[in-house]
Amino acid sequence: IDESGNFSSCFSEMILQDTKDVCPDMTGSVATIAGRVATESGDAMGNLMVEMMNMTMQENNMQMTSTGGDFAFSELSYYMDYAIAPSPADDYLNGVSTLDILHIQRHILGQQRLDSPYKMIAGDVDNSASITAIDLIELRKLILGIYDELPQNDSWVFVEKSHEFIDEGTPWDYPSRIDLHSLYLSEMGADFVAVKVGDVNSSVTVNAKDNYEIESRKNNKIYLSTDDAAYNAGELVAVPVRMDQGEDIAGIQFTLEFDADNLLFEGIDNGSIDISQNNFALLNN
Numbered sequence: 001i002d003e004s005g006n007f008s009s010c011f012s013e014m015i016l017q018d019t020k021d022v023c024p025d026m027t028g029s030v031a032t033i034a035g036r037v038a039t040e041s042g043d044a045m046g047n048l049m050v051e052m053m054n055m056t057m058q059e060n061n062m063q064m065t066s067t068g069g070d071f072a073f074s075e076l077s078y079y080m081d082y083a084i085a086p087s088p089a090d091d092y093l094n095g096v097s098t099l100d101i102l103h104i105q106r107h108i109l110g111q112q113r114l115d116s117p118y119k120m121i122a123g124d125v126d127n128s129a130s131i132t133a134i135d136l137i138e139l140r141k142l143i144l145g146i147y148d149e150l151p152q153n154d155s156w157v158f159v160e161k162s163h164e165f166i167d168e169g170t171p172w173d174y175p176s177r178i179d180l181h182s183l184y185l186s187e188m189g190a191d192f193v194a195v196k197v198g199d200v201n202s203s204v205t206v207n208a209k210d211n212y213e214i215e216s217r218k219n220n221k222i223y224l225s226t227d228d229a230a231y232n233a234g235e236l237v238a239v240p241v242r243m244d245q246g247e248d249i250a251g252i253q254f255t256l257e258f259d260a261d262n263l264l265f266e267g268i269d270n271g272s273i274d275i276s277q278n279n280f281a282l283l284n285n
Contacts, residue, residue: 052073079183138151150197
């Protein structure tokens with residue numbers, strides 16, 4: 001600007017060159033996706049397969065978690081789309097018992113609600129986005145050995161740990177995998193919460209080698225008794241089974257073995273406990 005207030009302008013172009021290689025070259029740069037898989041109570045899911053999918057290149061890679069539940073996929077190219085998802089394990093009966101049936105039944109009746117969204121997900125045994133009497137039937141068939149696996153659900157399901165439930169009473173719409181679009185930085189928090197289907201009282205043993213404290217029941221023994229008697233071949237026999245302290249029992253689970261080559265099982269009659277065909281199964285070993 002001169003003394004008269006006149007001015008002029010021009011445009012120039014500046015080119016910056018990193019001649020001393022101070023800035024990293026983005027071409028060919030790589031990142032890492034790492035995380036941990038653990039239950040709601042923090043027990044690590046070791047020896048679990050985790051899948052990493054490169055959605056851009058249509059490539060998959062599998063990795064097994066460490067004993068601490070950790071995994072890491074390294075040397076991943078920038079600006080591509082990735083997805084991470086654990087693979088379900090097949091230990092269907094692990095952590096599942098009659099006590100879970102009682103907890104689910106109390107939840108349905110409104111007597112004692114399941115107190116976390118993860119327990120709600122575990123209680124949805126038939127994968128119907130609800131907890132109903134059907135879940136009780138499906139879980140009972142699994143416990144009785146009628147099912148080797150659940151027909152409508154996996155043994156384990158996995159929830160993205162950072163997911164926030166809008167309504168914890170209806171937690172069904174949850175992400176079971178982590179999507180990372182146009183990855184340009186390493187993601188070190190790709191964590192999942194592992195949920196054991198059917199186990200609503202969190203009694204699952206995550207790693208068989210782990211040293212878990214087992215509740216002692218030595219002082220809570222319940223004795224069953226029946227009559228000692230002799231019978232003739234071909235005779236129809238009723239064998240009464242009695243239980244002491246029966247009024248304190250909310251549920252019971254046991255196996256009764258007998259010589260199927262010489263005895264024919266006809267059925268069970270109700271006594272003081274309401275029981276039906278749905279409460280037992282005959283299995284040939």
